[in-house]
Amino acid sequence: MVNRLPSFVIVFILLVLIGQGLLLTSKVEAKSNVHIVYLGERQLDDPKRVTDSHHDLLATVVGSKEIASDLMVYSYRHGFSGFAAKLTESQAQKLSELPGVVRVIPNSLHRLQTTRSWDFLGLSSNYPTSVLQNSKMGDGVIIGVFDTGIWPESKAFSDKGLGPIPSRWKGACKSGDSFNAATHCNRKIIGARWFIDGFLAEYGQPLNTTEDPEFLSPRDANGHGTHTSSTASGSYVRNISYRGLGPGTVRGGAPRARLAVYKVCWNVLGGQCASADILKAFDEAIHDGVDVLSLSIGYSLPLFSDVDERDGIATGSFHAVARGITVVCGAANEGPSAQTVQNTAPWILTVAASTMDRAFPTPITLGNNKTFLGQAIFTGKKNGFTGLTYPEGTGLDPTSAGACQSLLLNSTSVAGKVVLCFASVTGRVAIRLAAATVQEAGGIGLIVAKNPTDALIECSDGFPCIEVDYEIGTRILYYIRSTKSPTVKLSHSRTFVGEPLSAKVAFFSSRGPSSIAPEILKPDITAPGVNILAATSQMDRWMDGGYAIHSGTSMATPHVSGIVALLKAVHPDWSPAAIKSALITTARTKDASGFPLFAEGSPQKLANPFDFGGGIVNPNGAADPGLIYDMGLLDYIHYLCAMGYNNSAVTRLTGQSTACPDEKPSILDVNVPSITISSLRDSVTLTRTVTNVGSPKSIYRAEIEPPIGSTVTVRPHILVFNSRTKKISFNVTISAVHRVNTGYLFGSLTWRNERNAVRIPLSVKTEILQSYADDN
Numbered sequence: 001m002v003n004r005l006p007s008f009v010i011v012f013i014l015l016v017l018i019g020q021g022l023l024l025t026s027k028v029e030a031k032s033n034v035h036i037v038y039l040g041e042r043q044l045d046d047p048k049r050v051t052d053s054h055h056d057l058l059a060t061v062v063g064s065k066e067i068a069s070d071l072m073v074y075s076y077r078h079g080f081s082g083f084a085a086k087l088t089e090s091q092a093q094k095l096s097e098l099p100g101v102v103r104v105i106p107n108s109l110h111r112l113q114t115t116r117s118w119d120f121l122g123l124s125s126n127y128p129t130s131v132l133q134n135s136k137m138g139d140g141v142i143i144g145v146f147d148t149g150i151w152p153e154s155k156a157f158s159d160k161g162l163g164p165i166p167s168r169w170k171g172a173c174k175s176g177d178s179f180n181a182a183t184h185c186n187r188k189i190i191g192a193r194w195f196i197d198g199f200l201a202e203y204g205q206p207l208n209t210t211e212d213p214e215f216l217s218p219r220d221a222n223g224h225g226t227h228t229s230s231t232a233s234g235s236y237v238r239n240i241s242y243r244g245l246g247p248g249t250v251r252g253g254a255p256r257a258r259l260a261v262y263k264v265c266w267n268v269l270g271g272q273c274a275s276a277d278i279l280k281a282f283d284e285a286i287h288d289g290v291d292v293l294s295l296s297i298g299y300s301l302p303l304f305s306d307v308d309e310r311d312g313i314a315t316g317s318f319h320a321v322a323r324g325i326t327v328v329c330g331a332a333n334e335g336p337s338a339q340t341v342q343n344t345a346p347w348i349l350t351v352a353a354s355t356m357d358r359a360f361p362t363p364i365t366l367g368n369n370k371t372f373l374g375q376a377i378f379t380g381k382k383n384g385f386t387g388l389t390y391p392e393g394t395g396l397d398p399t400s401a402g403a404c405q406s407l408l409l410n411s412t413s414v415a416g417k418v419v420l421c422f423a424s425v426t427g428r429v430a431i432r433l434a435a436a437t438v439q440e441a442g443g444i445g446l447i448v449a450k451n452p453t454d455a456l457i458e459c460s461d462g463f464p465c466i467e468v469d470y471e472i473g474t475r476i477l478y479y480i481r482s483t484k485s486p487t488v489k490l491s492h493s494r495t496f497v498g499e500p501l502s503a504k505v506a507f508f509s510s511r512g513p514s515s516i517a518p519e520i521l522k523p524d525i526t527a528p529g530v531n532i533l534a535a536t537s538q539m540d541r542w543m544d545g546g547y548a549i550h551s552g553t554s555m556a557t558p559h560v561s562g563i564v565a566l567l568k569a570v571h572p573d574w575s576p577a578a579i580k581s582a583l584i585t586t587a588r589t590k591d592a593s594g595f596p597l598f599a600e601g602s603p604q605k606l607a608n609p610f611d612f613g614g615g616i617v618n619p620n621g622a623a624d625p626g627l628i629y630d631m632g633l634l635d636y637i638h639y640l641c642a643m644g645y646n647n648s649a650v651t652r653l654t655g656q657s658t659a660c661p662d663e664k665p666s667i668l669d670v671n672v673p674s675i676t677i678s679s680l681r682d683s684v685t686l687t688r689t690v691t692n693v694g695s696p697k698s699i700y701r702a703e704i705e706p707p708i709g710s711t712v713t714v715r716p717h718i719l720v721f722n723s724r725t726k727k728i729s730f731n732v733t734i735s736a737v738h739r740v741n742t743g744y745l746f747g748s749l750t751w752r753n754e755r756n757a758v759r760i761p762l763s764v765k766t767e768i769l770q771s772y773a774d775d776n
Helices: 047-062 065-071 089-096 197-203 224-233 275-288 313-322 428-440 470-482 553-570 576-585 633-642 647-654 768-775
Strands: 011-013 034-040 072-076 081-086 103-106 109-111 142-147 189-194 237-242 245-250 258-263 272-274 292-295 297-299 326-330 349-354 361-366 371-375 386-389 417-422 445-449 465-468 487-490 525-528 532-535 547-550 675-680 683-692 698-705 710-715 718-721 727-736 745-752 757-766
Touching: 034 047, 034 089, 034 197, 034 275, 034 647, 047 065, 047 072, 047 081, 047 089, 065 072, 065 081, 072 197, 072 275, 081 197, 081 275, 089 103, 109 275, 109 297, 142 189, 142 224, 142 275, 142 553, 189 275, 197 272, 197 275, 224 258, 224 532, 224 547, 224 553, 237 532, 237 547, 245 532, 245 547, 258 275, 272 275, 275 313, 292 313, 292 553, 297 313, 297 326, 313 326, 313 633, 313 647, 326 553, 326 576, 349 553, 349 576, 361 465, 361 470, 371 470, 386 470, 417 428, 417 470, 428 445, 428 465, 445 470, 445 487, 465 470, 525 553, 525 576, 553 576, 576 757, 633 647, 675 683, 675 727, 698 710, 710 745, 710 757, 718 727, 727 757
Parallel strands: 011 109, 142 258, 142 292, 189 258, 292 326, 326 349, 349 525, 386 417, 417 445, 445 465, 675 757
Antiparallel strands: 011 297, 034 081, 034 103, 072 081, 109 272, 237 245, 361 371, 361 487, 371 465, 386 487, 532 547, 683 727, 698 718, 698 745, 710 727, 745 757
16 A cells, blocks of 8 residues: 555444445545635525635636636535545645635545434433423424435325424425435425445545445435434334344434434445535535534544645534534544544534443343353344254364354354354344345354343344353353254244343444543533434335344434434524533433433443443433533634634634634633543642523522542532523632542532532543653
8 A cells, every 4th residue: 555645534424334344434535636725604694605715716727717617526605615626746736725714634535424212311212301391392493404405205204294394494306316406305304415436536436336325415325324314303103123133113313303304324335425516515414504513423533623725624614503503413422432533523412322221132042951142133034943053173272263253164064053252242243244244154043142231133034143252152162062963943033122231332432532532521421322223215224124233323313313403493592512512411320210321331330430431321310410520612712713723724724813822821711511631740720601491589509429549529519590690600629639640530510409400520630740841
């Protein structure tokens, strides 16, 4: 591979890609001369004049307006100013030196990252006082989804019972391949466009291939976009299941909200999305009048800075949030390792994934009449008692033959039997390869012993792939080794809901702290993202009757997007930061039985804020948070200056002439609903400001759970609000008790009155030795 800066970088759909492992994160290279010329906040109100100015600017470098017009890919003219154009390296260099040009960077590609979940979150249709009912199910709110498009014929997108399209809507539906705007758009799908010019300029090949069918239209050939859209805002569809599992009524979080579809990801190599296309979609969505944007898209590590347009999402979302649009993004699927969270800008609402109180237990009965419960999505052919085998190896590594990722099978000994293997890697690829190997050898089933996780996958053609933990796997192995003719019976999976099941942070869900700014807690919030049943494309190979079960932070993200739509309907004047604060400060850190939440990993452990942010989202609590930690443009400028970005970059991004103070402001004073100290030496004092959105006359008292090894004091420790006092600032001083280096330890600060408990997480790491290094 050539050692140069790639001309594009992958952005991925945050889905646990079926058959491809959790995610491929390698950077892909392509020869391209598409560049994004970013000019910052637009200086003109007339979009036509903005576009004309772009052509004029480009013409100064390429020689004429005619040539400029031929080279122009997109003009960004609504939410911000800039353009994408085909340029040589010398032309790009000349443009970058012109006055008013913030940055010229290469185009980038991003890769694509139910019946129970809404009841689990307290949004059952049977609860008359829930935010679902109080918001009229999100009626009138517009959710924009950036993804792979939509399958419009799905009943999940029926407009039955919906009123007229909101009069403020300025968007459009565009016809294309197998998509007729006149018939496929309705009062539910009120906008549908596609953006592909940036991708095609990089890819350089036709999309409609046998391997990767696609439509040059909003129609979804992948299924990912249909799944996320229906999760966020799908209409009620009764009597839905996946091959008989998880039966019930499928709907989205805000079933009466309207959908605006922006197809920016294409069904190539698992899903590819170009930065130029994403920025254009942001530009149009801001103009169209969406209220919420849902993006199950992210980058590979290492992350770009907040002001680097190669990210696309951070830049575009800043302009959206500045106009009151909440932007919800997935945390990514690189867990359980620390510092893998993505979409970390403080103006983005970043979502982690959890399981919920539903499981699909699958009985495994051995010939000695002992029965174990595995997990699977198995509803295929049952065979009664059949042979059971484990591929014993020889030589110096006798267990290698039974490793799932490298099975060595003898067809004679495997035919007609169930095979046991042990997986030393967590990726789904290993299980799929093992299943294919067993099938090819004539086997009729697979038992996989692995590190336990709840994200399941159905093997092809109803082939049983049942997962157990290493302990159960070892007990089955001992039975095989102690019996001359071991047998087993695999029974169908069942659906189990409620206690004693408890939600956990999903194994794959990316974890904090942020690798860009650890003082800004990420992820922000957690929502169900494991084994989610929702509508999908008819071209999804795993669909059953138009519905599929998928897992990933891609699935968690639209859960939060739907909840944001409900909150926006109830509180239309709340800012994106206010909505984020309400979600974080009311989130659940314990399960329904009062036990702390756990996080899947090796080993499973008690979950902390770097796993789940504020906790598992609590929609009804968020509708009445009491206090909020609000933020506006000045707060984001404070953050950008604290990060050390230069005045020019900050000015162009924000559209305001900005001179950061000579003494860099403290990032600890950014008014986020959390406190994270990545390097506590002696003591530090920081400031937060809360706004009363509850009863005008309220008194709150501070309750502190200090992290082990530190003391926490709050001044004042009582907040008194009335009709004149709606905002109060307070100081928090955190001091190290012992002069030793530690890892992160966790606590909380809660403002409580008789009605509300407004909780923010505290995360503190002491680094005494670092201070000595700095002094020397």
